[in-house]
Amino acid sequence: MSEKELSVMKLYRLESGRVERIKKICPKCGRFMADHKDRYTCGYCSYTEFKENKDQKILDGIGIKI
Numbered sequence: 001m002s003e004k005e006l007s008v009m010k011l012y013r014l015e016s017g018r019v020e021r022i023k024k025i026c027p028k029c030g031r032f033m034a035d036h037k038d039r040y041t042c043g044y045c046s047y048t049e050f051k052e053n054k055d056q057k058i059l060d061g062i063g064i065k066i
Contacts, residue, residue: 026044028042038050
């Protein structure tokens with residue numbers, strides 16, 4: 001297999017004869033989204049979804065996230 005064929009395998013998973021996409025898909029344009037620490041971002045149309053962080057605390061009254 002060539003390097004190009006192997007790099008495609010990072011985007012898809014083969015399970016019981018079905019091909020599944022591994023990465024999240026952009027709901028606006030249908031392309032793969034980049035997986036950042038705190039968000040998913042589409043590089044094509046700039047659509048962004050923020051991940052929920054259970055460890056994040058908000059200080060009451062100030063609105064600062066820590």
